[in-house]
Amino acid sequence: xxxxxxxxxxxxxxxxxxxxxxxVRSRTGSRRTDRSxxxxxxxxxxLVVVALVLAYGADRFLAAAVERRVSAMVGxxxxxxxxxxxxxxxxxxxxxxxGDLGTVTVQGAVDTAAGPTHLQLSLRDVHARPFSDEPVDxxxxxxxxxxxxxxxxxxxxxxQRFENAGDQLAVIRPGVVLGGDLRVLxxxxxAGEELVLTPTTVEVAGQQLPVDLVxxxxxxxxxxxxxxxxxRQVALPGLPSGLVPDNVAAGPDGLTLHASLxxxxxxxATAGDCPA
Numbered sequence: 489x490x491x492x493x494x495x496x497x498x499x500x501x502x503x504x505x506x507x508x509x510x511x512v513r514s515r516t517g518s519r520r521t522d523r524s525x526x527x528x529x530x531x532x533x534x535l536v537v538v539a540l541v542l543a544y545g546a547d548r549f550l551a552a553a554v555e556r557r558v559s560a561m562v563g564x565x566x567x568x569x570x571x572x573x574x575x576x577x578x579x580x581x582x583x584x585x586x587g588d589l590g591t592v593t594v595q596g597a598v599d600t601a602a603g604p605t606h607l608q609l610s611l612r613d614v615h616a617r618p619f620s621d622e623p624v625d626x627x628x629x630x631x632x633x634x635x636x637x638x639x640x641x642x643x644x645x646x647x648q649r650f651e652n653a654g655d656q657l658a659v660i661r662p663g664v665v666l667g668g669d670l671r672v673l674x675x676x677x678x679a680g681e682e683l684v685l686t687p688t689t690v691e692v693a694g695q696q697l698p699v700d701l702v703x704x705x706x707x708x709x710x711x712x713x714x715x716x717x718x719x720r721q722v723a724l725p726g727l728p729s730g731l732v733p734d735n736v737a738a739g740p741d742g743l744t745l746h747a748s749l750x751x752x753x754x755x756x757a758t759a760g761d762c763p764a
Contacts (some may be wrong), residue, residue: 551584554573554616559594566732567728569599598633603638613626627751630746652738656676657675658683661716678733681723683723683736690700731748732747734747
């Protein structure tokens with residue numbers, strides 16, 4: 489056959505070769521093998537997932553039982569406070585078997601003379617098992633008590649209000665200086681179960697002045713107001729039995745008291761009818 493000018497035989501279209509039956513059978517067999525393998529793997533995977541879900545559920549059930557024991561024991565010995573306990577870690581069954589729980593956090597609201605106050609306890613080296621008659625054992629404990637500013641003395645009548653001022657406490661007395669507010673910054677300390685307030689700076693109309701400079705001026709004009717610039721002690725609302733405050737700081741939500749807790753009080757078998 490004579491080809492047009494510029495064309496070769498390789499440029500001519502060729503007929504597609506039909507697929508061999510052997511190739512079709514091979515691919516069909518491969519797909520069947522893949523489906524069979526997937527079916528064989530599906531059951532073990534489902535069993536593994538079910539086992540993990542059951543194990544996690546059992547872990548949470550046992551953890552909740554221990555948490556209730558710790559909450560009941562600590563809450564009873566702290567004047568019946570309603571507390572919740574959190575065990576560290578997502579999977580605690582190995583520790584539940586030995587009873588060695590490590591550090592445990594207990595928190596909740598406790599009632600004081602001024603109203604509900606938030607309490608957080610850090611219990612060290614806790615030993616407890618679920619559904620056991622052996623007592624809960626605690627090696628050491630520290631507490632943090634947050635007392636809202638509106639529970640401090642003088643706030644109930646609107647005479648003054650408190651707020652955080654860095655590492656100091658700000659006491660605001662409204663309308664006492666030419667109709668404006670008097671803001672006094674105070675250092676904080678503890679003397680037993682009393683709060684010691686030591687004024688350091690007076691702020692009026694945005695201007696800050698040392699107390700030593702302002703107090704003599706006010707003494708001749710307003711002795712009562714000048715007396716507010718003298719150090720004073722304020723009784724703290726009574727803390728639950730067994731809590732002894734160690735230090736105090738001004739926090740964003742209220743006064744933060746760091747207290748120690750007598751572990752002998754927790755472990756005492758004669759502490760009322762508290763559960764062990």
